[in-house]
Amino acid sequence: MENQTNNNGHESNLQKLLKQGEFVVTGELGPPRGADRSVIEEKAKILKGSADAFNITDCQTAVVRMSSIAAGSILINMGLEPIIQMTCRDRNRIAIQSDLLGAAAIGAKNLLCLTGDHQKFGDHPASRGVFDLDSIQLIQMVKNMRDEKKLQSGEEIDVEPKLFIGAAANPFADPFHFRAVRMGKKVTAGTDFIQTQIVYDVERFKEWMKIVRDMGLHEKVSILAGVAPLKSPGMAKYMKNSVPGMMVPDLYIDRMVNAPKGTKKDEGIKICVDIIEQVREIEGVAGVHIMAIEWEEAVPVISEKAGLLPRPIPD
DSSP: OTTOOOOTTOOOHHHHHHHTTOOEEEEEEOOOSSSOHHHHHHHHHHHTTSSSEEEEOSSGGGOOOSOHHHHHHHHHHTTOOEEEEEESSSOOHHHHHHHHHHHHHTTOOEEEEEOOOOGGGSSOTTSOOOOSSOHHHHHHHHHHHHHSOBOTTSOBOSSOOOOEEEEEEOTTSSSHHHHHHHHHHHHHHTOSEEEEEEOOOHHHHHHHHHHHHHTTGGGTSEEEEEEOOOOOHHHHHHHHHHSTTOOOOHHHHHHHHHSOTTOHHHHHHHHHHHHHHHHTTSTTEEEEEEOOTTOTTHHHHHHHHTTOOSOOOOO
């Protein structure tokens, strides 16, 4: 991919596999609302071997949780590769750059740049959001730190953070035709890989990917389609009716509703596997990002049933 930098032997496993043309798999691990490292360790044991790297969320939904960098350090010590999430909501550019240098120092090699959910949706709605930068500005700043060895101020860095830069994209939000354009801005800023919003409406995703290909973006950045297993009919209906930018076809809601009692979760996994098989055939899709929210046990099952195991070892 055009944006992928040569980090002189410091490439992450995720970066190496993408460069080799492998269909990659990433997963997700949510830190706990407490200081118990064993929560991270237990989740890591479940996830190990099921994906190539794992997103460590950064106070997702604006709820206070263990630091994504600290949790990522625990994963590294256990032999797993983290993708550190970094939001602009809680830090100004000084704090962000300081944290990035620290993340690189502990061995983190992947970063996902996010603007972040607004604090009004979390457990401290009266807190002051920072938003000193947005995600596109954050991407550009990280790229300059890595490739130019310069802080945002222009000051030089002795040892640069060699980070593989990721960003998020939502193919389903309105206005639809602007979504690929916005992703293009992130690519121009320096994004190496994209993880998309959860794909349930595959036909809509195909339309978006056609726009992406027409713009030539699939040749400049690695695109991972987001997928997630449904746990229940209630979850499916909630995702359809209450989550902005989410499209869940009635076909999948009906499958969840009609699944016999005691098999709802199994059906949700089957739907996820079906979607993986469909998006894998779409030109320009370089992998999948499995988001089994607080259901880590589902990830190895999904990877196995989708024929994604064992995961390849980079050359």
